[in-house]
Amino acid sequence: MTQAHTTTTSTSTPVTVLGLGDMGRSLARAFVAAGHPTTVWNRSPGKGEDVVALGAVRAVSAEEAVRASGLVVVCLVDYDASDAVLEPLAGALEGRVLVNLTSDTPARSRQAAAWAAKHSLAYLDGAIMVPVDVVGTDQGLVLHSGDRAAYETYAPVLRALGEQAPFLGEDHGQAAAHDMAMLDCLVHAFALARAEGIEPASLAPYLTSITGILPPIVEYTAEEAGSGAYVADGANLGMMAASVDHILHTAKGHRLDVSQLAGLKSLTDRAIAQGRGPGSWAGLVEVIAADR
Template identity: 55%
Template sequence: MSNNAHTHTRTHTRTHAHTDSHSLPAVTVLGLGAMGQALAGAFLAAGHPTTVWNRSQGKGEDLVARGATRAVTPAEAVRAAEVVVVCVVDYDAAQAVLDQAAGDLPGRLLVNLTSDTPERAREAAAWAEELGVDYLDGAVMVPVPMIGTPDALIFHSGTRSAYEKYEATLKALAGQTAYVGEDHGLAAVHDLSVLDFFWTAMHGLVHGYALAAAEGVKAAAVAPHMKTLAALLADVVDGTADDLDSGKFPGDLDNLTVEAANVRHIVRAAEHRGLDAAALRGVLTAADRSIALGHGADNWSSIVEGIRKPA
């Protein structure tokens, strides 16, 4: 998840652990961007002996001042730890770093918190398996300020025994750490699925404000009603999941034909006011395709059939 995915977050006060650091696994963090620094800081706050490395100089001085050890090379950093966390810009960058320490990774747990696709996660896992390295792929689902707090969420997938052995260590980074399966690609699947919903919803929020503004209505005037609707959206999450998992879309309370007509009105109004309605047209296209497939009398969840069968 990108560091700026949530623009508004509450600040948490971190409590430094008083645990004897010698009883906790030593950890290394490779990559000291904003997220990497937060990860290393959370390990330090929890009492873990922490080593850090970054490709360029000038980052992590505050971590060193708090007790972290700075390594000169990735290999040196890896040798210092039992758990190695890499968090850099992409998987190509991660691989370039890890290649420099490949001979030192066996016998350690490698945790990759670099965001990418399920396919890249599985490729990285295959590389680690060839080396005989326990590997967990992960996805950070919160912005930087929330790392190390009870409300932070990080998905992990991969070697179950390794996750269970180091679960307490990983919870130093996120109180809501979630293990989602042996398939190394599953953390990325969960990441993409949740962020698909988040960014689509964020687009809808901004687009709705823009539509109101086109008629001179301030966003602040609409905001209370957005909150009311957002609460309703939360209420339908579980029901929609049940519909999709069961493949049943009962239309006794609403149906796709009527709801698609509502979307059509919004598209027409937005385009009449010169707004980009491409995303809404995509919604309408999927709805119309589902109706053509015979789901007009089913509920909104049946739009999934139009999503699964793009033209």
């Protein structure tokens, strides 16, 4: 059973961010820019100097970071990583709101929610639907599902990550389900959404929102394909390949046709094998061209 919370305002609310990869740092920067005292922690040293320079406070341990704030946001590579970090912190998280913005499958989101419920933790699962440079802007879109009281308490603070921060319901898997559907191919997306109990019409506005940020992505990809320099600026190919894997597993779990996804997975696997993981997603152009 989660605890009741009173609604907070968006002014100077302490926030902790666990995980300082490209996306984690963008979350921390957005909270700092919005005026929230922000504590950060990363599993490995050497990351986050940019957000510390902006005013974030680096904690020496994950537990110290958690105890610094009433709102704890975690963003790691997948739920294996977030589970490993959070498991020892159950006691420290008591009385706080945990928001997991790690990308993975709806099934993993629900498993994490079951762990939180076991420890009586207020838990929200979320999905970041925009690139790192869009986080914290009016076009930012971060989906949330799970503990309604926790969401209502911290919604004004979570909007620091993007003006669009909808609550999708108390099924903790809904944010991830929307994430998988929206990152899927268009027609396949609606099939996956329906399999997850999402009304296709309710998905459409979020898909429309996402298409609004595509023009600059198209221009950036064209520039990279022309130059042959695939330097990651935010999410790298390895991170995007993990998302493809999550979508494929979600679709397989519902026994959907995955022939298109399997083809894309084959491309990303070859790209990773070629050492392109740290580069940008546009590097797939070279993998596809090599198949000629």
